[in-house]
Amino acid sequence: MTKTKIGIIGGSGVYEIDGLKNATWQNIESPWGAPSDHVLTGVLDDIEMVFLPRHGRGHVHSPSTVPYRANIDVLKRIGVTDIISVSACGSFREDMAPGHFVIIDQFIDRTIAREKSFFGTGCVAHVSVAHPTCPRLGDVCETAAKIAGITIHKGGTYLAMEGPQFSTLAESKMYRENWGCDVIGMTNMPEAKLAREAEICYASVAMITDYDSWHPDHGAVDINQIITTLRGNSENARSLIKQLPALLDHIRTPCPHNCDRALDHAIMTKPESRDPTLVAKLDAVAGRVL
Template identity: 75%
Template sequence: MTAMLGIIGGSGLYQLPGLEKADWHPVATPWGAPSDDILVGEMAGVRLAFLPRHGRGHVHSPSTVPYRANIDALKRLGCTDVVSVSACGSFREEMAPGDFVVVDQFIDRTIAREKSFFGTGCVAHVSVAHPVCDRLARTCAQAATAAGVTVHKGGTYLAMEGPQFSAMAESKLYRDVWGCDVIGMTNMPEAKLAREAELCYASVAMITDYDSWHPDHGSVDISEIIATLGANADNARKTVAGLPERLDHDGPCPCGCDRALDHAILTAPEARDPDLLRKLDAVAGRVL
């Protein structure tokens, strides 16, 4: 399969200059409209699709992002690899504002979002024990390092509902008791849906602040976050520019991401809901 890279840009990264032969494309999905049209072009000879997660102008809150439509749209366009770029807070002194963390684990504390393409009429259970594609994560770390960014390889991302930032008690719970490294509002259910869609997924979390646990900071200052976002966005663009030349997708994914549905669907063929099957044409067409 020919590799195609999908980039989901979060806060601060609403545009991706440097794409050749680039055009914005509206993509219709059975799950509704994605966050925005998708910018499709080529970079270093690799097809690339860029989707601003919150929409251009930041019109979607973390809770209203149409996660299912976004993942379906990227899959429908032919993406094989999806890299999430998003802002986050840090629970670790050594993970400072301006640093990037290539996440490898998640704790999902979101409560108001649709988290699966499957359901009544077609039940499926995929494993997210290892929710990130290790091959793609290594590629992200290499590209960020080459861009001159301080990169932390591996970390647990606490996905909160938002849109408010954490209370200090919550921040200390996530840091001291649960052992999380960073906190954000958007990587879940995105990572789960990417696995259901058999897409290789990796997350680059750009640190903007120390959340509210830090004794010298005390609370999240949105003005400081916005200032850090600007520098982070420049480094994110440099990182993304270095991905296509490093993208290795010859043959099946060694992590099995592209075969996540091989034994996942439990509903007997004769009992499957035809309407739901039609909605699953892109994300699960390989096995259905």
């Protein structure tokens, strides 16, 4: 058992946590390169919190250039036990309207230009992502949203596209009608996969800004409406985050869904065949089993 430390990865419009005591921006180095930004550390209602702006302050990283491996590594390195990912998305469902939040439980990964694993030649590992988010942490986020008065949908499939362009009409219809996706975004993959490799519980809170191009009224939605919704979503996200410390125990017991033991049987490379350079880079992510 260890102390709970909540990590928030903030997406578009979410660049801080309100009410943090002893708030300090810290530079945490990673063998996987520089993270998106320094991390903001502090205490909220006696629970340690760590905030990392996914795109960097000033929004300098595109979805494809976000250093996902470094981001997850520094959160693991600083002792984060639970990650809540907050990100903007488009909706494929009439009932999942702009301004609503969705607790994601499944992904379809269509990204093609990103490093998706900490492991590789010299230390091969295979983790299960059949259930890529932590149900326990998702339940906590749902409760926090309800307390904050946010319209929340529990469960949804997130189509992760490469971007930075939005989808074509044909793609949007395919994802909605043939693939059964609920929302579309550009940043939760490979983030969720890497969190699983790092044995950190991960929950995804998707904030809907608009209907994707499938919607017949899509053309009538202008950028000002999207920005207004984005601002409202950001305020709601901060309200949700404020509720989290009261809903998570100070002492972190083992995850009932084994997120924190994902590497128990994952590493395939025999010890004598492992690349020492790669093993050294895995000190935070996989030190427990290496």
